[in-house]
Amino acid sequence: MSEQDDPIPLASSFDRYLQDKGKGRGGDGGNYRRNAERELHRFAEWAAGDRGDDDWTGTVPDDVDREPAFEDLDERTFREYARHLASDRGLKQNTVQTYYAYISAWCGWCVNEGYLQAHFAQRASATAPLPEDDGRKPGDQQAWTSEQRHALTRHVDEQARDAVEAYTTLPKDTAPTDKQRARYRALKATRERALIYLIAYTAVRVGELLRDSDDPRRRGVRWEDLNLEDGSMDVYRKKQQWDAASLPDPVIHPVRQYQKVLQPPTERWPVFPTFDQRTLAALVQEELTDRGQRPADVKDRRDEFVRDLLLTLEEDIRPQSITTDGARSILHRLTDDAGVEVAHPRHDYLAPHGGRRGMGEVLVRSFGYTVAARYLDNSEEMVRERYSHIEAGELGDVATDALGDMDEI
The missing domain is CATH 1.10.287 (Helix Hairpins)
Known part of the structure; x- marks a missing residue:
């Protein structure tokens, strides 16, 4: 860039870079994009002097009033940023390496796109302050033990058994609303058991099983993706293609019983629909209105059901799948309810990846x-x-x- 050119702000490159790195149509999805976007904005704030130590004034010269620009960057800049990340901010050494890698990848892209003349972030002097990588990935080391797996599955078995028995043994003269409440409790309990068994025994990644709000291609498995007779399930793999995953015998009964209680209107329904009341309420109102019902009629129809989920089943209003974050919340609650002890530096509950890793331990051995x-x-x-x-x-x-x-x- 010649001296007469106006300085190009760092932030002006972010959208294009994230689009190139994103997944799905338009590059709007993907966990990498989300994490990279967060770190890029942190880097830009630090370059502006907003996230450093008290004596850090940023990369822009003191006598200049503008945003941080590419002309301000050199290997010393990235050395200072590496030192900033490695300072006592409570970050583990592998996390520091990960955060710096996002910035380094962007720097390499900027070289290819003509924003920078050299890949300053990879130079030895720039990376020198980074701590050594011990080879471990943060948060990726938990593995469910057989005792933890049995304790959790035993708990959801008991929940499902009690809820289904309460629902199926109701007297004939039970009030309709009481029947709905019993069915909803059975639905919730059998859905949670099926989810736990799939996570515990299939070793499928939770992002392959449920909806990922950052990746539009991952909409969660549907009933049409399951073949309980053959013991298989079609999932969208991490390698960006559809593939069959195995459903071992322990998984089949929990899924069958859940399906029997749910009675999905069509096979295109998600296996694990969201139960969030606000989400379902908005969905029901929008769908019934689109079908020509007046607001008063929509209200009357909703009043017939104790939960909007039951109305979606009755009217075949297909909700979205629960998200991967939703699954983590469920696992957090069930770990506490089951009284499972978890000793792990990062997760105080049985995390989804721990189920996959635990199954990997069993298979390898x-x-x-x-x-x-x-x-x-x-x-x-x-x-x-x-x-x-x-x-x-x-x-x-x-x-x-x-x-x-x-x-x-």
Whole structure:
């Protein structure tokens, strides 16, 4: 950029970069886009002098009144930002590495797009203040133990059994509203049990199972995606394509019983529809109005049901699936209700990824890395890396046996 050109603000590149990195139509979705956008704006605030230490004034010269621009950036800038991230802000070393990686990736893109002359963020002097990476990813180490899995599934089994029994044994003269309340409780309990079993035993990523609000392609599995006879389920994989996932025997009965209580009007219904009352109320009002009903008629129709979810089933008003965040909230509550103890530095509940990782532990120990990789939809190399502690333990046993044999000689 020549000296006579007006300085180009850093923020002017953000939308285009995020669109290139986003997923879905128009590049509007994806977790990477969301996280990168957050870190880019933090970087811009720091460059403006708003997020640093008291003596940090930003990258713009003191005698200039403008936003941070590309001409202000050099390797010293990124060195200072690396030092800022690594300072005592309570961030773990791997988190610092992750946050800096978002900025470094943007810097590389800026070089390709002509905003910068060099990839300053990757130079050795720029990355020197970063802490060493110990190879662990933050939040990705929890694995449900067999005791935790059994405790949680036993709890949801009891919930579902009691709710279904209460609903199916109602006297014939039970008032309609009481029948609706009993059915709703049975729906809630069987939905939660089916969700827990799928997370615990299929090793499917929660983003493949439920709706991801940041990725429009991930709308959550529908009943048409399930084949309970064959024991399979079609999911949109992390590798950006549809693929079949296995439904092992423990999952089939909970899903069948839930389906029997739900009685979805069509197979295009989500397996796990949202139960959020405000969301469903807005959906019902909009849909019935679009069907030509007057506001008074809509109100009368809603008054016939104790919950709008039951009305959506009656009128085949298809709601959205619950989100991945919704699943985490459910798991948080159920972990507490079941009294499951969780000792983990990042998660105080049984997180969804822990169910997948726990199943991976079982598969690797029982069938080896090749079979586990196929079930987990990962490369064998990645599975060996993620579960390297198992092989290390087995080699330790071999060494112990060898030493024992030597002692006997």
